[in-house]
Amino acid sequence: MSKYTAIAAITLDGKIAKSKNHMSDWTSPEDKVFMRGILDKSDVIIVGNNTYKTAVRPLSKRNCIVFSRSANQPVKKSANLTYCNPANINLRQLIKDKKYKTVAILGGAQTYAWCLENNLLDEIYLTIEPVVFGRGINLFENKKFLNKYFKLASVKKLNHKGSLLLNYKRV
Amino acid sequence: MSKYTAIAAITLDGKIAKSKNHMSDWTSPEDKVFMRGILDKSDVIIVGNNTYKTAVRPLSKRNCIVFSRSANQPVKKSANLTYCNPANINLRQLIKDKKYKTVAILGGAQTYAWCLENNLLDEIYLTIEPVVFGRGINLFENKKFLNKYFKLASVKKLNHKGSLLLNYKRV
Numbered sequence: 001m002s003k004y005t006a007i008a009a010i011t012l013d014g015k016i017a018k019s020k021n022h023m024s025d026w027t028s029p030e031d032k033v034f035m036r037g038i039l040d041k042s043d044v045i046i047v048g049n050n051t052y053k054t055a056v057r058p059l060s061k062r063n064c065i066v067f068s069r070s071a072n073q074p075v076k077k078s079a080n081l082t083y084c085n086p087a088n089i090n091l092r093q094l095i096k097d098k099k100y101k102t103v104a105i106l107g108g109a110q111t112y113a114w115c116l117e118n119n120l121l122d123e124i125y126l127t128i129e130p131v132v133f134g135r136g137i138n139l140f141e142n143k144k145f146l147n148k149y150f151k152l153a154s155v156k157k158l159n160h161k162g163s164l165l166l167n168y169k170r171v
Numbered sequence: 172m173s174k175y176t177a178i179a180a181i182t183l184d185g186k187i188a189k190s191k192n193h194m195s196d197w198t199s200p201e202d203k204v205f206m207r208g209i210l211d212k213s214d215v216i217i218v219g220n221n222t223y224k225t226a227v228r229p230l231s232k233r234n235c236i237v238f239s240r241s242a243n244q245p246v247k248k249s250a251n252l253t254y255c256n257p258a259n260i261n262l263r264q265l266i267k268d269k270k271y272k273t274v275a276i277l278g279g280a281q282t283y284a285w286c287l288e289n290n291l292l293d294e295i296y297l298t299i300e301p302v303v304f305g306r307g308i309n310l311f312e313n314k315k316f317l318n319k320y321f322k323l324a325s326v327k328k329l330n331h332k333g334s335l336l337l338n339y340k341r342v
Binding site for chain 1: 301313320
């Protein structure tokens with residue numbers, strides 16, 4: 001069985017960004033170090049097209065599945081880069097066929113939401129940065145109301161100001 | 172100087188409720204115990220009209236300032252209950268005149284947002300319950316984008332499933 005792990009940094013008020021093109025420049029260096037570490041240990045990364053575009057260079061060397069509504073069929077752009085529309089394929093089977101064991105879900109909000117809703121979210125690493133944006137893009141942007149239960153597995157303070165790394169596992 | 176402390180329970184994805192009338196029935200018993208304790212120690216509670224309506228009975232014995240857009244002038248409904256529109260008064264002065272030292276801000280989202288934007292939020296007690304709603308009412312519902320910085324002062328695990336009580340202080 002493959003393990004699906006979402007990795008996200010949020011503000012104290014649950015935002016992953018102010019807007020679509022405002023990505024991870026606001027997160028702490030300690031969170032960036034953690035994120036790189038977990039990506040290094042992942043067999044493949046699932047990422048939405050907008051998020052991918054903001055991080056093409058660091059992601060280009062890794063195995064990536066990029067979610068895109070315009071990909072009617074899975075499109076293999078290079079040896080390690082596949083575009084697909086998850087609504088049109090059996091993603092779990094694709095991951096299994098590739099023998100990917102560890103899957104990192106890198107966002108954004110719609111990608112997290114899709115994985116959550118389709119029970120492809122076994123674990124979450126959530127970094128809470130001690131800042132408030134007041135408004136912005138939420139961690140999940142689901143269409144339906146859900147009740148998805150998790151259990152807190154660990155808590156780690158990453159730095160002096162108190163960026164907090166939480167690990168949740170699905171109940 | 173009076174101290175303004177927001178108290179809130181949120182889901183893992185930063186929601187305080189699914190909708191306006193869905194209030195705190197989803198939070199853990201341990202968070203409710205904590206909340207009662209801090210309200211007991213507060214001189215006055217600031218609460219929005221919608222939130223107040225969902226908790227009239229437990230709040231009726233406490234000093235309350237209820238935010239309401241329709242209160243053009245502060246209206247004293249009883250010895251311990253005042254309605255006001257914060258846009259039309261000097262709230263800090265009113266609190267000072269009453270000699271209230273500890274002020275608890277109980278929400279909802281617009282009340283938290285108003286206090287945040289007007290620098291009447293010195294401290295936050297945030298309980299993160301390990302559940303995801305996917306969508307709903309955000310902790311803050313500000314109109315403008317903000318960058319309000321806090322520092323994590325303490326972390327406490329409240330129960331086995333991992334409801335987490337975080338204390339943030341304004342930087």
